[in-house]
Amino acid sequence: MTLPIDPYERRPVPGPPSPVARPPMGWWRRHRVLRNWLGGVASAVVVSVISGVALAYLTPSGDTPGGGAPTSAAADDLPFSADVLYRGNHCAPYVVNAAPGELSSPHRVVDPDSRVRPADDEVAEWMQRVDAVPAEGLLLLTLQGTSDKTVVLQDLTVEVVAPKGPAIEAANLFYPDAGCGAGESPRLFRVGLDAANPRPVPEAGVDLAGNKIPAVAFPFSVSASDPEIFTVTAEPGRCDCSWRLRLRWTSAGRSGTLVIPEDGRLFRTAAVVDTNARKFIAHSYKGCPGALLWCEE
Template sequence: MVEPTQPPQTEGEQAAGAVRSWWRRNPTLRNWISGVTSAVVVTVISGAVLAWLNLDDKPEGPGEQPASPSAAADGPPFAVDVLYRGGTCSPYLVDADPGSLTSPHTDPNRPLREQPTEDELIAWMHEVKAVPTHGRVVVTVLGGSGKSVVLQDLTVEVVERRPAVDQATVFTAESGCGEGALPRLFDVQLGADRPSLRPYAGKDEAGNVIPAVAFPFTVSEADPEIFEITADPGGCDCTWRLRLRWVADGRSGTLVIDDNGRPFRTAGFAEASARKYTDRISSGDCEGTTWCEDPLP
C-alpha cells in the first residue's frame, strides 16, 4: 500500500511550524496567554455592564452622545509580553564591589557550572541595576480581537548614544553557552549610523534550522508570533526602544516596546581597562567567594 505524500513545505511554513511546536511545548507561555485572554474577556464584559448602567442612570439630554467605549478599545487589538535580559554568557556592567555583590543563583548549594534560571537572572538584574553588554529582547505577540492583525514592521529607535564605558567592572553570571529554546530571529548593531533589524536563521530545540523570515507577520488568538532581538552595542553605551507598526480591521497604529516605560540600555565597555568576574557557581574555579576574578589574558 502506498502512503499518501504531502507537498513539500515552504521556508515560511517550516519556520511557522517550528515556532508553533515550541509554543506547544511551553506551558508557562500558554498559561500567560490564557490569563491575558481571560482578562480581556472580563474587561469587555465589565465595560459593557458599566456602559449599560450609565445609560440607564443618566438619560441622554439634548445633543448628548451615548457613553463612549472604554479607553482599552482604543489600544492595540493584541497583547504583548516583553522579556529583556543580557545575552547568554555575556557579561553585565554593575557598579558594585565584587565582595558585596549578590549572586543571581538564589540557592548557594546549587551544583557547580549550572546556569541561573531566567527568573533569577532578571530579578538579579533589577536588584543590582545590572546593564547588559549584549541585549536580548523576546517579544511575544498574541492577537486578541477575534480577527487577524498584520504586524507590518519592527524598527529600532536609539534614544541616546554615549561612548563605551571605561574602567568598567563586569560580571558574567552564566557559562556553557549554547543554542537557546527559541531561534534568534533578528539582530541589530546599535552603533551603526542607522541601526535596523536584520533577520537571520536560527535553530529550534531539536536542532532544526529555522530560516530567516522578514516582516510582515500575521497574528491571531490561535496563532501568536515570538520575536527575539539580539542587540550588539559595538562601541557605544546606548539606550534604545522598538516600534511595532500594525494594521487590523481598518485601524492602524504604532506600539512602543521598551523596558517597562524606560528605554532598554545596552552598553559596550573598554576591554583593556575592565576588571572581569564570573559567578563561582557558573565558573567552579574558586572557593570562599561569590565572584571569581577572571585571570588576565
C-alpha cells in the same frame, strides 16, 4: 383684514396733506455697514471657539512619536499580548558598579552546590536589582493574539535615544551565566545600535527541534492560536546606547504602534573597554571557594 401699519411709512391722511415725522433712528440702526461687519466678526469668533473646543476634545493627549515621551496604545486596547524580557546576551559580560564581594547572586535562591545557570527571568530581575548594564543586549519578545482575529505585525523599528555615550571603561566585568548556544527562537534579528540608521536585520536560525529556519523579514501575523517569538540581539558597537522599539500593527480595521518597553523606560546596552578589567563568574558556573558568590575567572 387690516394690515399693521409701518410707523416709518408715509401714508395719506384726511385733511391738509402733511408728512408724518419719522421717529429718530438710533446710532446702531443708522450704521448698517458697520453693523454687518461686526456681525461677521462675531460669527467668525464663535466658529473659531467651537472648532478649538472640538479639536481639543477629539485630539489624543501625549507627545507625537519621535518627540519627547513616546506614545503607545494601552495594553487593554491591544488586540494581542506582548511579553517582553530583556537581559544580556549569553556569554557577554555585564558592567556593575559594585565590588565582587558585595554583589548579589543572579539566582533567586542561592545554592552554592548547584551548577544550574540562572533562568532568563532571574537574570533580567538581577539586572534591575543591581543596575547592571549588558555588553550585548538580548530582547525576547513573545506576541500572541487575544482573539480569533488575525493581527498583522507590519514593521519593527529601532529608536536610539541621543546622546550616545562612549564605551565604558570597566574595572570589573561579571558573567551571571556561562555557556553559549541557548535555545533559539524561529524569528531572529540583529541590530547595530551605533549604525547611522539602526534597524533589525533578520537572521537564519533553528527551532527548538533543531530544524533550520531561514531569515524572514516583516510583516508577520499572529492570532490566539498562532503566536510568534522574536529574539532581537542588540550590538552596541562603540557606544553606550539607550534605545527602544516601535512595533506597528493592524487588525480588523484598526491600527497602532506599540512602544517597547511600554512603561516609558529605555533599554540600555553599552560597549566596554576590558583592557584592564577583572572578570568574575557566578558561583553556579563551576563553584567558588567558600561562600563566595562570584569568583575570578
